[in-house]
Amino acid sequence: MSSAGSGTTRPQALTKDGQLRRILRLFRPYRRKLLSVVLLVAGSSLVALVNPFLIREIMDTALPQDRLGLLSLLSLGMIMVSVTTSSFNVWQTHLSATVGQLVMHDLRTAVYSHLQRMSLAFFARTRTGEVQSRISNDIGGMQVTITTTATALLSDVTVVIAATTAMFLLDWRLTLASMLMLPVFALVSRRVGNQRRNITRDRQRQLAELSSTMQESLSISGILLSHTMGRSHSLTDDFARQSRKLTDVEVRVTTAGLWYQSTIWIVIASMPAMIYWVAGLTSSNGHMAISIGSLVAFTSLQQSLFRPAQRLLTVGIEIQGSLELFGRIFEYLDLPVDIAEPERPVEPAALRGEVRMRGVGFSYAGTQRPTLAGVDVTVPAGRSLAIVGETGSGKTTLSYLIPRLYDVTSGSVTIDGVDVRDLSFDTLTAAVGVVAQETYLFHATVADNLRFAKPDATDEELFAAARIAHIHDYLMLLPDGYDTVVGERGYRFSGGEKQRLAIARTILRDPPILVLDEATSALDTHTEQAVQKAIDAASVGRTTITVAHRLSTVRNADEIIVLDRGRVQERGTHDELLLRGGHYATLINRDTEPVAV
Template sequence: MPPVGGPRGMGFLTEEEKKNRPKVTKSLLKRIFSYLKPYWKQMLLVLIAIIISSTLTLLPSVLTGKIIDEGLIGRSMRKLVFFIVLSLAVTLGANLIGVFENYLNSWIAQHITYDMRNKMYEHLQKMSQRFFTSNNQGDIITRMTSDISGVQQIITNTLTSILSNSITLIVALIVMFRQNWILAIVGILVVPLFAIPTRSAGKTRWSITKESQACSDEINGILNETMSVSGQLLVKLFGMEKTEYEKYEKVNHRMIKLNIREGMAGRWFRVALSTFSSIGPMLIYLAGGILMMHYDSDLTVGDITVLVALLGRMYGPVNQLLNIQVDWIRSMAMFTRIFEYFDMPVEIENAPDAITPEGTPEGEVEFRNVGFYYEKDRQILENINFSLESGKCIAVVGPSGSGKSTLVNLIPRLYDVTAGEVLFDGTDVRKLDLAYLRKHIGIVSQETYLFNGTIRENLLYAKPDATEEELIEACKQANIYEFIEKQETGLDTVVGNRGLKLSGGEKQRISIARVLLKDPALMIFDEATSALDSISEQKIQDAIEPLISSRTSILIAHRLSTILAADEILVIKDGVISERGTHSELVNRGGVYSELYKTQFSKAETGSDRFEYTEGED
């Protein structure tokens, strides 16, 4: 009987699967079997176990004939007991070998998925930031989890099913023809009839299940929207309780009707299946009776019973092999999806002769005719030229979307330039060892990310061997230690998923402390205070300002005082440096910066020094 779960279990391909049916090539199969190759010895054992198990599973059917002919009809108690015990022993042996086969299958499948997950994770870790910003996160997780987990099902189910069912059929046919070739042919002619009700009922239930799934999705959508805190509040405020109930009741009623139709489809399937399953044995009994009574005196009741039993054993394997094409296509499609990710080129990687300079880096940065785009028809940065000397500070300002964050992301090679070059201490960053480069660059971003753990664990992410004194000193410099001291468990306070147990300002200051533990040669502050209240902002600003004066730094500025502290200000507009200079020079020039100053820094004239324009994603 076909599974009732959903379309994927019905033995039929969806229209989308038919349309996107993978092209099975020799190279694809070779690549798939390359994952099996390290475990060829275990696979050989599985094959031997399947052969023995399939053969032993059919033996009780053969022994049934002996029990009838030599035990019951022959009236021999000794033979009756012997064949019964032998049949039980064979069944037990087949089951034990089956357990061993399942263990081996599971062991092989688990190790192959272990290898694939490790390889996939390692590969994805090497992908550039572009990959993660342009691909759906859910799709990435799906490839890592359910797709690779599906490989396990392919090995434990699809491959072994093909082997087991094929061997069972072959052995059954051999035994049947040895018993009586005429009755064997009668049995073979009947077997295809068994597949008719299965296929017909499968199509019906597949169609109904598709509707049920769509209906279920609609019900879940209503529940998710109206039972959430925000949704329920909206329903109450607009007095829509009755309308939402009527909508839910209508969909729920449709689901009930579909469930009844599906249940009845299953009932008619069982009626048809039972009828067709009875035809085969009846025909063998009829043909056997004719042979016994009129033509073949050597044919016994036991022989006929054996043939009927073996015919029953063939129904399952035949049906599964008829549907194996669907499983095979889906298996190939799954491998193709996984290999698509494996084949994605690594954009950002070490040069074969990557340089790891000795000595303490200065943190000097130079942009030479730098250009960058995500898509060729949309240039983000163009002809960017500037240099930052050791110990100096540059501020970068400009409207939202002008390319400020993209510019600083080119320094640690989160992206690679599409034109020109970025130099770190006089060396093109593409020639430097990636680990070395990123070790000496610290970035405090607008969106702070903390792992679900303690404050200590999040800090140690930057320097796993940091001492307690180093942790405390970093926290003091980041202006967060006073808060930590007030916590019952201090540095061992759990921050929650993405740091949700902390305020935005607390998270940001912890992220500053984490960067400080790296002791980077270059500090980059990318809108570090843009989304915070004035009190949190002031605390972070108090932590940032001393760092600016003591380290080489780049600021995507948000406060006027920060901009004034910079040695040079770069104004980015439409992907180019439209203006550069000190605050006073730019204000007097009457250009873009002057306009920003008049409109965005207006509160500075009344005692506030906050840069008021809203920053978004760059």
């Protein structure tokens, strides 16, 4: 089994060919729509090439010979070409946009789903803004490439091939003269593309940094801290510096290769003049080797060739930048899941709630001293265990091993005799309910926050859980009752009210095991008593494991263990440990000492 405390292995970077193959696989589910796009693009491109030949007939035949009927027919043909190409373009744009957005949806969902499978350790060492930036900025930055570039690439390739063929049919010498500059354009385009890719990498990193700053400083907690510490101006200055860096990078992205593109446009604009000049050189005795109509048709085809050829080179530059975005997304998708669901999970017939730890050891990545070592504890079903100790003794870490927020480095944690690593995640979350020290509430109604634990819960079930948590009567006094919006992170409620809401939310799942991580440590004495009543009511008939900071809350526990530097130093009941006069007695005496005024 992988340890949750181990560092996340950085996935090996894909080669450019490997990335392209992987990108193409993203479009595989939509190949029927893509086939329709291909046909529409090819049809539109081929139909558009008919116009130069119609122009040639108009100039060489219809106009010189005063054939009004033929002129009308050819003119009508040019109009029909425009109608047909426009119709094809509308349909292919709709289809390609649909496919592109579906691919982006798949990518966003895949990244979000994969991140949901990552362990707590990953999020403990990764800034939230960085994670959000991968989903929003990086995938959002690929929108143009996915939705329009692929279609433009196909369309332009079709036009270039068809136009080149038609030009050879008209005059092979003029065609060769027209192709002389293309290799130079391709070479310069490749260099600019590499430059654009490097700049794109810098831009996405700066976007992630800016997103992290906004996420941290513009949350309620961040605003509260900046106002009370008088740091609003300095935070604004820091944000301005980061924004200016992003501005500079964006300018570099926009201006990369501008001189190259300008040169190409100058050459394209000059090509008709060169063709006329070459046509004049090949004339003999005042007679041109090519008719006026064919020459006009040829220059029209030439423009049809060079414009898509120039776009193809530009698309190549855009793809270089997009490869960096795809690479950042694939990097997250390839992150190894260090806490994986078992392939063949054990499904116990019933959950009683016995918790047993045998030889449990745990170490965080990058730390030399183990956080836990040789912990042996058994909590019979329906009994209570309290975990106490100094700050940093490993109390919370030990409690997080039970719901498998981390995996043990050594030893085992079992529920009803089954290793938690052999239980499915659904079974494990049904077995263990966790009330953390810091209550997290969504910016939604009270009812929605409670139903996060059980989406199909009835109102009666909500009321019952709230009554057990001693919060129902208070909620009913609110103007909107259970429809009250709690505010960002629950800031419309006090600490004790949020804790009781968290207890009610956990009770709604009705787990046989309840893990309480210092649920009353940050509360005043009066509020602590109210929350403790809720905890006592919630613990009835359940296996309860309490991480305690205030020792007054664990006096009635069936067993108390004292952790010191990750090891169990003492165990017993409250009275037994006091009589022993060891670590626990010292902690109790310090906890009850009057504070000097």
